[in-house]
Amino acid sequence: MHEAYDIHGVQEKWLPIWDELAPFRSGRKDDPRPKKYVLDMFPYPSGDLHMGHAEAYALGDVIARYWVQRGFNVMHPIGWDAFGLPAENAAIKRNEDPSVWTYENINTQRASMRRYACSFDWDRVLYTCDPEYYKWNQWIFLKLFEKGLAYRKNSAVNWCPDCQTVLANEQVVAGLCERCDSSVTKKKLNQWYFKITAYTERLLEDMKQLEGKWPDKVLTMQRNWIGKSTGAEIKFQIEDRAESVVVYTTRPDTLHGATFMVVAVDSELARELATGSKVESEFNKYFESVRSASDIDRLATDRTKTGVFLQRYAINPVNGERIPIWASDYVLADYGTGAIMAVPAHDQRDLDFARAMKLPVKVVVDTGEADPNETGIATEGIGKIVNSGSISGLESMAAISKIIDELAKKDQATATANYRLRDWLISRQRYWGTPIPIIHCSKCGEVPVPIEQLPVKLPDSKTVDLKPKGISPLATAADWVNTQCPKCQGSALRDTDTMDTFVDSSWYFLRYTSVNNQQSPFDDHEVKTWLPVDQYVGGVTHAILHLLYSRFFTKALFDMGLVDFNEPFTRLLNQGMVIMDGSAMSKSRGNLVRLSDELERHGVDAIRLSMVFAGPPEDDVDWSDVSPSGSVKFLNRAWRLSGDVTSKPGVNFSDGNIDLRKITHKALHDISFAVESFRFNVAVARIMELVNATRKAIDSGCGAADPSVREAVEGIAISLSLIAPYTAEEMWERLGHKPSVALAGWPKIDDSLLTADAVTAIFQVNGKIKSRIDVQPDISDSELEAMALSDPAIKSEIEGIKPKKVITKAPKFVNIVL
Numbered sequence: 001m002h003e004a005y006d007i008h009g010v011q012e013k014w015l016p017i018w019d020e021l022a023p024f025r026s027g028r029k030d031d032p033r034p035k036k037y038v039l040d041m042f043p044y045p046s047g048d049l050h051m052g053h054a055e056a057y058a059l060g061d062v063i064a065r066y067w068v069q070r071g072f073n074v075m076h077p078i079g080w081d082a083f084g085l086p087a088e089n090a091a092i093k094r095n096e097d098p099s100v101w102t103y104e105n106i107n108t109q110r111a112s113m114r115r116y117a118c119s120f121d122w123d124r125v126l127y128t129c130d131p132e133y134y135k136w137n138q139w140i141f142l143k144l145f146e147k148g149l150a151y152r153k154n155s156a157v158n159w160c161p162d163c164q165t166v167l168a169n170e171q172v173v174a175g176l177c178e179r180c181d182s183s184v185t186k187k188k189l190n191q192w193y194f195k196i197t198a199y200t201e202r203l204l205e206d207m208k209q210l211e212g213k214w215p216d217k218v219l220t221m222q223r224n225w226i227g228k229s230t231g232a233e234i235k236f237q238i239e240d241r242a243e244s245v246v247v248y249t250t251r252p253d254t255l256h257g258a259t260f261m262v263v264a265v266d267s268e269l270a271r272e273l274a275t276g277s278k279v280e281s282e283f284n285k286y287f288e289s290v291r292s293a294s295d296i297d298r299l300a301t302d303r304t305k306t307g308v309f310l311q312r313y314a315i316n317p318v319n320g321e322r323i324p325i326w327a328s329d330y331v332l333a334d335y336g337t338g339a340i341m342a343v344p345a346h347d348q349r350d351l352d353f354a355r356a357m358k359l360p361v362k363v364v365v366d367t368g369e370a371d372p373n374e375t376g377i378a379t380e381g382i383g384k385i386v387n388s389g390s391i392s393g394l395e396s397m398a399a400i401s402k403i404i405d406e407l408a409k410k411d412q413a414t415a416t417a418n419y420r421l422r423d424w425l426i427s428r429q430r431y432w433g434t435p436i437p438i439i440h441c442s443k444c445g446e447v448p449v450p451i452e453q454l455p456v457k458l459p460d461s462k463t464v465d466l467k468p469k470g471i472s473p474l475a476t477a478a479d480w481v482n483t484q485c486p487k488c489q490g491s492a493l494r495d496t497d498t499m500d501t502f503v504d505s506s507w508y509f510l511r512y513t514s515v516n517n518q519q520s521p522f523d524d525h526e527v528k529t530w531l532p533v534d535q536y537v538g539g540v541t542h543a544i545l546h547l548l549y550s551r552f553f554t555k556a557l558f559d560m561g562l563v564d565f566n567e568p569f570t571r572l573l574n575q576g577m578v579i580m581d582g583s584a585m586s587k588s589r590g591n592l593v594r595l596s597d598e599l600e601r602h603g604v605d606a607i608r609l610s611m612v613f614a615g616p617p618e619d620d621v622d623w624s625d626v627s628p629s630g631s632v633k634f635l636n637r638a639w640r641l642s643g644d645v646t647s648k649p650g651v652n653f654s655d656g657n658i659d660l661r662k663i664t665h666k667a668l669h670d671i672s673f674a675v676e677s678f679r680f681n682v683a684v685a686r687i688m689e690l691v692n693a694t695r696k697a698i699d700s701g702c703g704a705a706d707p708s709v710r711e712a713v714e715g716i717a718i719s720l721s722l723i724a725p726y727t728a729e730e731m732w733e734r735l736g737h738k739p740s741v742a743l744a745g746w747p748k749i750d751d752s753l754l755t756a757d758a759v760t761a762i763f764q765v766n767g768k769i770k771s772r773i774d775v776q777p778d779i780s781d782s783e784l785e786a787m788a789l790s791d792p793a794i795k796s797e798i799e800g801i802k803p804k805k806v807i808t809k810a811p812k813f814v815n816i817v818l
Contacts, residue, residue, distance in 0.1 A: 003643060005636045007603030010726045014739075015114065023740045024068065024119045026075040033073035037530045038064040039509055039569075041538030041546075042079045045105035046086055049112045051578040051585065051595050051623065052539070057118050058608040058723070059575050059617050059680065060537035064119045065722045066675045069746040075530055077124035077512040078113065080106050083134075083501045085163065085179065088432040088466060088473075097461040098432040102129055112596075116604055117725045119742065126515050128504035129432070133511065135455030136521035137503055138437040140553070142448050145438070149195045149556060152446070156266055156333065157425065159187035164468030165429045166191070175292050186266065186291040191427040192436060192497060196552045200226055200419045203551055206567055214572040215618070218543040225544045227420020232404045234341065235412045236261065236314040238273075238325070245269065245314065248336035248418050251346065252407075253399035255318045256388035257364035258341040262307070262353065264331040265290055267338030273310045273325065283308050283327060290329040298329045305330060305353040316341075317412045318403065319389065328353065334422055348378040364388050365396060424549065426500040431458065431466055431473040433498030441485035441492040450486050456494070472496040505546055506553040509533055509568060527563060536569040540618075543574065573678055576620035578611075585623075593623050605724035606631040612723050613684040616767035635727045638691050638720060641713045642731035644698050646705045649736040656708025658753075660697045664690060664712040665753040671719050672746065673812070679767070680723075687719050710735070715747050762813040763788045765797045781808040788814035 040060040043053060064076040082102050091098040106127060113120065126133055144150040158167040162182035166189070171178045196203075204226055207219050231250035238245055247261070263270045265287055274283035286308045290298075297303065307328035314323050323341075330349055331340050344354035344361045351372055354361050361373050367383035382396035390406065391399040407413030427436070435456045437449040449456055459480035464473050474496040475481060485492035513526035532554075547569070554568040577584065580591040598607050609631040614621040653661065667690040674683035694712040698704045714735060721728035721741045732741035755777065761784060763771040771793040775784060785808045788794055798818060807815040 003640065005639050005727075007605065007632065007635075007726075010730050011115065011604060014726055014729050015117075017739060018117075019114075021740055022122070023742045024064075024074070024076060024121050025123055026073055026121045027123055028073075031073045033071055035075070035530060036067045036072040036535075037075045037533045038067065038535045039077065039512075039533045039537070041536070041542060042081050042505070042508065043109060044084060044086075045080045045082055045102055045109055047105060048108050049116070049595055051593055051598075054116070054595050054598075054607055055578050055611045055614075055621055056538065056575050057113070057116060058611045059573065061118050061608075062612060062675060062680050062683075062722045063535055063537065063573075065725070065742060066672075066746075068119070068742060069718060069721070069744065071745065074119075075124065075512070076119050076121055077126075077515075078118070078120040078122075079126035079508060079512070080109070080128065081501065081505055081508075082106065082127045082129035083433045083498075083504055085165065085430055085432070088430055089163075091432070091461065092466050098466075099129065099461075102432075103127075115599070116608070119725075124512050124515055126508065126511055128501075128508065131455045131457050132518070134434040134504070136507075136511065137434040137499060138449070138454050138456060139451065139521055140507060140557075141499070141503075142437055142451070143560060144194060144556060145448060147556070147560070149198060150192065151195065152190055152192050154188055154190050155425070156186045156188050157191060159185050159189075161185060161470075162468065164470055166425065166427060172296065175297060184292050189427070191425055192495075192499075194424040194426055194552070196424045196549070197419065197421055199552050199555050200228070200421055202555055202566075203421075203548065204228060206551070206555075209567050210572075213570060215540075215574055218540065218547070218572060218574065221543045222548055225421065225548065228417055229419075230417050231415075232400075232407075233336075233414045233416050234317060234407065236317060236339075236341065239313045239315070239322070241273075245339050246337050247339050247341050248416070249341055250418075251343070251396075251400070252403045252413065253382075253385055253388075253391065253394075253396045254343040254346050254364050255316065255341065255403060256391075257343040257345050257362045258316055258323060259344060259354070259360045259362055260323050260342045261314045261325045262328050262331045262340050262342050262350075263310075263325060264333040264335075264338040265307075265327045265329050267331075267333040269338055270310070270327040273312050274308075274327065277311055279308055279311055283310070286327065293329060295332055298332065301349065303330065305349070305356045307353065307357065309357075317407060317410075324359070326353075326357070335420075336418060344378065345372045346378055346380055348380065351376070351378040362387065424500075424502075424552070426503060427497040428500055429472040430498055431461065431464055433501060434503065435474065436495040436497050436499060438495040439483060439485055439492045440495060441488065441490060443490060444485055444487040444492075447485055447487050447492070453486075472498070474498070502545060502549050506549040507557070509536075509550070510557075510563070524562075531563065532565045532567060533569045535571045535573065537573045537575070539577075540574040547572075573617060575617045578621045578623060580623050582622060582624075598628060602628040602632055603726075605635055605727045609635065609684065609724050612680045615681055617678055617680060619767070634688060634691070635720075635724055637695065638687075638716055639727055639731055639734075641691065641694055641698070641716065642734040644704045645710050645713050645735060647707050647710045649710075651707040651710055653707050653711040656711060657697065657702035657706050658708075660693065660702060660706070660708040660712055661750075662753045663693045664708065664715050665749050667693075668715050668719065668747050669749050669754055670812075672749075675722065682762075683719070684723065687716060687723075690716055690719075711747075714744075717741055718744050718747060759811040761787075761811055763791055763794050764813060764815040765794065766818055767815060770794055770797050775811050777811050779811045781810045784808055784810040785814055788816065 064074050068074045087098040087102045090101040158172050160177040162180045172184045229250045232252045233246045233248050235244040274280050307326045310325045312325045342350040344351040345363045364387050365383045366386050367379040367381045369379045372378050385391050385394050385399045391402050404413050404415050437456050439447045459477040463477045465476040466473050481494050510522040513530050514523035550568050555566050557563045558566045585592045606628045610626045610628045614626050667686045670686045671683045717728045717731040728741050758774040759777050760772050761775045771791050804817045
């Protein structure tokens with residue numbers, strides 16, 4: 001009979017020992033090891049850890065533990081992104097302070113993370129809702145305010161009447177609040193902004209530093225979000241209006257095809273043109289009918305085009321034609337001046353509008369495609385210019401230059417660039433957030449709170465009415481709001497908005513270096529020692545805003561001389577989602593899998609192993625396809641090996657069986673390569689193969705006493721310590737070593753044992769293994785790539801699709817990316 005492996009008993013045994021040893025503490029002075037900073041995106045404390053956390057933290061832990069084994073002093077901290085609306089809503093429901101709900105959840109998650117054996121440095125923990133943390137949010141705000149990068153202005157925002165707060169565009173779905181499904185309206189508020197647009201070019205240009213280190217998908221998403229376009233600002237004169245209107249266009253070569261103008265219905269210009277006119281009443285009704293639509297909905301290509309003719313005309317500067325001016329919701333007020341020249345033949349949304357309103361369509365670019373008047377499909381490409389006066393006959397690019405030059409001489413055009421990115425709205429009308437450190441004085445205006453008075457703490461929640469009232473809850477705390485102006489000592493009012501919680505997460509990676517520093521947000525020496533982050537791990541859902549805001553903060557702090565780097569995260573790894581039966585887990589779908597239940601059923605190591613082995617980290621993990629029970633069986637097999645070894649620690653491995661030694665060194669070499677290339681599932685496969693080879697050597701080969709068996713089993717224990725730390729620690733002890741295996745050091749690979757008569761090359765499509773073939777060790781990249789592309793299994797998989805790229809590492813693998 002086999003020995004029984006008590007998965008839960010092992011967990012209870014090692015947790016207190018690890019607590020005492022603190023093997024992952026990174027703050028020890030005079031540590032000679034080279035430093036590496038591995039960071040997981042910190043969680044929001046809503047309930048216990050879920051299956052998504054289990055995947056994310058298992059992957060980050062593999063990386064952190066690996067570099068510790070490779071001899072690095074790894075900083076791997078953890079904290080909680082603890083401010084936000086869910087805590088406030090829970091406080092209203094439970095009639096208690098939001099901090100109670102928040103810290104209860106933090107304690108629950110912290111206990112679960114400890115049980116999950118994450119290699120965190122528990123001396124480096126932060127909670128963003130602590131005054132000791134948000135004091136420095138306020139300090140950074142004041143630094144940005146001092147530099148003109150924090151300012152206030154009136155603007156129309158998405159407003160949820162139920163949550164009584166501002167919503168970002170991404171939080172509005174089909175005109176409804178994503179949190180409560182209430183209809184969202186537009187509301188004019190005086191709001192605080194960070195001037196991220198001052199950094200648009202640097203945010204774009206510095207992405208060159210990240211190419212090859214961040215996923216291409218994320219870089220593309222960020223470029224698209226910033227949305228740089230080059231074109232020209234064209235001046236259009238409006239009849240009976242002294243001031244001209246500036247319109248931005250990327251295609252000035254199509255000016256002769258502009259047959260009408262559209263202004264955003266919620267723009268100041270539209271309101272001005274409609275006021276006092278015969279269509280004012282019609283305009284007002286239209287404005288009310290579309291005001292609740294989000295910007296995303298308004299820009300949807302399949303949205304029915306609607307509008308109001310304002311009974312006004314503009315003059316096309318290239319041909320003097322009068323073109324009608326319409327107000328519509330498919331143009332945004334904050335895009336340029338909120339007005340566009342509509343060229344329906346060559347822009348699909350303009351064409352859809354023209355057909356709906358029966359407006360003329362004039363072709364001015366011959367792209368070789370059918371006439372949009374007949375097909376209803378705009379020809380948006382470049383080509384030869386027609387029906388366009390002096391630029392007729394030119395190709396589009398030449399025509400763009402010529403038309404800009406002609407109009408510039410008449411002061412009617414300027415070549416320029418435009419950006420989709422808008423300044424960052426940080427005001428939130430909620431209690432549970434960082435108070436904005438500004439005092440409003442009727443005499444002195446906006447006055448910064450003196451640094452020595454920070455933090456501006458939140459008032460006691462008992463003095464605040466948290467229930468939605470249409471104003472910020474802080475405004476109901478009269479004793480807190482009424483204060484003294486630091487300049488004139490007169491009566492003044494505190495700002496009653498709190499900051500967007502993205503502010504908290506835009507610099508937290510700096511605070512980890514010195515979480516207990518009371519004199520500054522971060523210690524200069526520590527930041528220079530650890531930053532930038534070497535490896536960042538987290539979900540692709542944060543690919544745009546969080547990463548963009550963190551990059552902006554870093555550049556602003558760099559310009560202030562507070563940090564000496566301008567990109568915060570050197571390498572980025574995004575993991576997929578954990579789903580069930582092909583869809584996201586949820587109670588309503590009946591497919592929710594509770595992490596606590598899975599841990600109780602299978603143990604921590606089996607869940608971690610299953611997550612890591614499920615596939616490439618960027619792919620979604622469908623839990624219905626995963627076998628944690630299979631992982632339990634494998635861990636049992638690995639654990640039993642450690643009890644079979646009969647040779648003593650310190651035995652000379654070189655005296656061992658050469659065949660098993662070759663298998664061991666090749667496996668460890670491949671595991672190392674797989675981990676460093678984020679192919680953790682491949683690393684697990686190599687460990688499994690080594691376990692099988694070692695079992696075969698014990699049972700029918702060189703025997704348990706052979707030194708090569710101990711070398712193999714110790715290599716398995718060290719490798720498993722990255723993924724299944726409890727099992728690995730137990731194996732290490734059974735092999736006669738003191739804890740912790742996490743600090744054992746990566747086995748030294750003997751290159752002379754890596755030579756082979758033949759090597760098994762792996763052929764992958766999008767990171768998934770589709771075929772294997774034995775090849776010569778000295779095969780070239782080009783030869784191996786040709787073999788992969790001609791492999792029947794690969795040909796069947798790609799079915800004639802042209803690969804986006806082919807990654808070849810002879811003689812090991814070929815990965816075809818579609």
